[in-house]
Amino acid sequence: MSERRRSLFVLLVVAALIGVSIFFVLTKSTKLGLDLQGGVQLVYHAEPTAQQKTVTADAMQRSIDLMQQRVNAFGVSEAELNQAGADQIEVGLPGVKNAERAAAQVGSTAQLFFYDWEGNLLNDKCQVTPDVNANTRQPIVGLYKAVTQASKCTKIGTSGGPGANGGPSQAAAKPRFYAFNKKLHKPYANGQTFETKADALDSLTPQQRANAQVVEVPAGVLVLRNEKASANAPNPDTWWVLRDRPGLSGTDIRNPEQNFDQTLGNEPIVTFNFSSAGRKAFHDITRKVAERGADNAFGGDPLQTSQHFAIALDNALVSAPYINWRENPDGIDGSTGAQISGGFTLQSAQDLAKTLKIGALPLKLTLVSRSQVSATLGKQALNQGLKAGIAGFIVVALFLILYYRILGVVATVALAIYALYFYAIVKLIPITLTLPGIAGLILTLGVAADANIVVFERVKEEIRAGRGVAASIVTGYRKGLTAIVDANIVTFLVAFILFVIATAGVQGFAFTLGIGVIVSLFTAVVATQAILYSLRNTAAIRHKTALGAGEKKVKWRFDYMGKAKWFFSMSGTILLIGALAISAKGINFGIDFDGGTRLTVGLDHPAQVESIRNVLIPQGLG
Numbered sequence: 001m002s003e004r005r006r007s008l009f010v011l012l013v014v015a016a017l018i019g020v021s022i023f024f025v026l027t028k029s030t031k032l033g034l035d036l037q038g039g040v041q042l043v044y045h046a047e048p049t050a051q052q053k054t055v056t057a058d059a060m061q062r063s064i065d066l067m068q069q070r071v072n073a074f075g076v077s078e079a080e081l082n083q084a085g086a087d088q089i090e091v092g093l094p095g096v097k098n099a100e101r102a103a104a105q106v107g108s109t110a111q112l113f114f115y116d117w118e119g120n121l122l123n124d125k126c127q128v129t130p131d132v133n134a135n136t137r138q139p140i141v142g143l144y145k146a147v148t149q150a151s152k153c154t155k156i157g158t159s160g161g162p163g164a165n166g167g168p169s170q171a172a173a174k175p176r177f178y179a180f181n182k183k184l185h186k187p188y189a190n191g192q193t194f195e196t197k198a199d200a201l202d203s204l205t206p207q208q209r210a211n212a213q214v215v216e217v218p219a220g221v222l223v224l225r226n227e228k229a230s231a232n233a234p235n236p237d238t239w240w241v242l243r244d245r246p247g248l249s250g251t252d253i254r255n256p257e258q259n260f261d262q263t264l265g266n267e268p269i270v271t272f273n274f275s276s277a278g279r280k281a282f283h284d285i286t287r288k289v290a291e292r293g294a295d296n297a298f299g300g301d302p303l304q305t306s307q308h309f310a311i312a313l314d315n316a317l318v319s320a321p322y323i324n325w326r327e328n329p330d331g332i333d334g335s336t337g338a339q340i341s342g343g344f345t346l347q348s349a350q351d352l353a354k355t356l357k358i359g360a361l362p363l364k365l366t367l368v369s370r371s372q373v374s375a376t377l378g379k380q381a382l383n384q385g386l387k388a389g390i391a392g393f394i395v396v397a398l399f400l401i402l403y404y405r406i407l408g409v410v411a412t413v414a415l416a417i418y419a420l421y422f423y424a425i426v427k428l429i430p431i432t433l434t435l436p437g438i439a440g441l442i443l444t445l446g447v448a449a450d451a452n453i454v455v456f457e458r459v460k461e462e463i464r465a466g467r468g469v470a471a472s473i474v475t476g477y478r479k480g481l482t483a484i485v486d487a488n489i490v491t492f493l494v495a496f497i498l499f500v501i502a503t504a505g506v507q508g509f510a511f512t513l514g515i516g517v518i519v520s521l522f523t524a525v526v527a528t529q530a531i532l533y534s535l536r537n538t539a540a541i542r543h544k545t546a547l548g549a550g551e552k553k554v555k556w557r558f559d560y561m562g563k564a565k566w567f568f569s570m571s572g573t574i575l576l577i578g579a580l581a582i583s584a585k586g587i588n589f590g591i592d593f594d595g596g597t598r599l600t601v602g603l604d605h606p607a608q609v610e611s612i613r614n615v616l617i618p619q620g621l622g
Helices: 003-027 057-073 099-107 143-151 197-202 206-210 276-297 346-358 376-404 406-428 435-464 469-501 504-535 561-585 609-619
Strands: 039-047 080-083 088-094 112-116 176-181 212-217 221-225 238-243 253-261 267-274 309-313 316-319 338-340 364-373
Touching: 003 406, 003 504, 039 057, 039 099, 057 080, 057 088, 057 099, 088 099, 112 276, 143 176, 143 212, 143 221, 143 238, 176 197, 197 212, 206 212, 221 316, 253 346, 267 276, 267 346, 276 309, 376 406, 376 435, 406 435, 406 504, 435 469, 435 504, 469 504
Parallel strands: none
Antiparallel strands: 039 088, 039 364, 080 088, 112 309, 176 212, 221 238, 253 267, 267 338, 309 316
16 A cells, blocks of 8 residues: 555544544533532541451451442442541542432441341340240330430340351440430430440530530440331331340342342342351241240231341341241241342332442441532633633644644644544543543643654754655654654553552543543544645645744754753752752642541532632631
8 A cells, every 4th residue: 555545544544533533522421520510528437347356458448449339339430439547438429419328328338137036135124035026015216215225234245146157246246335415315426326435525516525425335235226117218216225146147148139029019129148157047047036936926826926037237127027937937948048128119229239249348437427519619620621721722733833834733633633532532431520630631732742743843854954845754753753652651651650559530630641642642643644644745835934944043052961060960959959848848738648627618608719718718728
């Protein structure tokens, strides 16, 4: 294939890609990150569990990885999960509107346990009375009353009841502390539990702390929220106090899936199978429940006298089905698996199945803050970023055209093609655009222009050396290609390393930079070369002045190498000043590196960002 035909073929490919890019730009939507479209921001405090005795870096990373899997399973695009300090995890969920559901999905520890209900239910005297059917008992109204009753059960302990998982429950392996208003008995911190009294008090505001009562629930005693009356009902403020000796746990189930129970009017349920150890434990505990129900029935109606098998998820009772002692005198062997029913919507059943499938988090996560993030600031920054990008494109294009004439026009066309290709790739992959990502995108404009400049300077050198225009274009591309490829490879490797070792916004910057380098290499070398090769024998570039390669009006030389010692001295001085400044002043880290306090406050009326800054800066908060 001749050189001209090859160039025409490349131009056809470029034109076809332009058509495809326009199609994707017009038909695909652009995904925006949390900083540009708003969403939900969650901050969790990590605490040890019975299995994970301390909060380690590995446990934090494992928690983040599992949370990322949950976010992906729930369909949230480009979530931002970062470790903020030694024991906090920050989660940004762009486009999510329901902050409460997001918190339940992402941060739930998914601790699932199965109990012999009557065999562990405690009465007001902290006694287990398995001969008393749970149908005759009433839950405790109010969390304060339930916690106060549980706090009196100091001799329960965690011994016994190992179940299939070989040990006592992780739900109440340690004492837990609740904070209440001592006069109104209303729970603080949404009724969350804390590992120590100090932790409970630290979670409160000074005003709350002055009116706080902290109540300790001893290890081995569990306070469970009662099951919901229906799928769409709110969480009830009724509670049970339980001896924490489960028969088996969520680690003993396999293949959880959302299904429907045809016998209950197509009610959403979660079905699952058991591990071999889990199946045996399930059979043992249901046999025990069935036998006790038969012993206490005295020939009565099984529907009224059968005892119960309870399922608890994250300190809430999901359901407590009875084991019919007449139909299942030997319990249920679990060979066909089992199901969880009661109080599920389709969405909540799907969420539970996904959460159980991914697994429990190694650490207990307490929600520190939950906020709905507005995109107002992001939109302002986006507009500023787009304006900066357009302005930068115009300035670069004017420079190229004025300095390189026809070559500059070709480079400007290539830059426009690059911008179109890149935007199409952003929509096609899709890449979620964030402010750091946009910064990477704008930076690649300079990378694309730089490649053209290297080639054009080579072309001009060849023309001034006496070669013809056509031969200079060929030679210029051949000599400039090595430098272009070297520079782009270095930039791409830097982007790759940043993407691998960095997190969140830096990853977005690195990813867009890496993609931009690849696209710019194609447009700045292949596309411009094909255009110039197609034009090199035409009148448009026949004269060297049309390429900005006329004779230099001012000629001067500077012996850089001869002055090398001065340049080295200047560089060394700058490095020394920088090193002294860093050692004396340190580095001013932002909140994402150094930690700190993030405040979310409401405004009585809309305000401009600049006016808020003007208020905060005099207070030393800007």
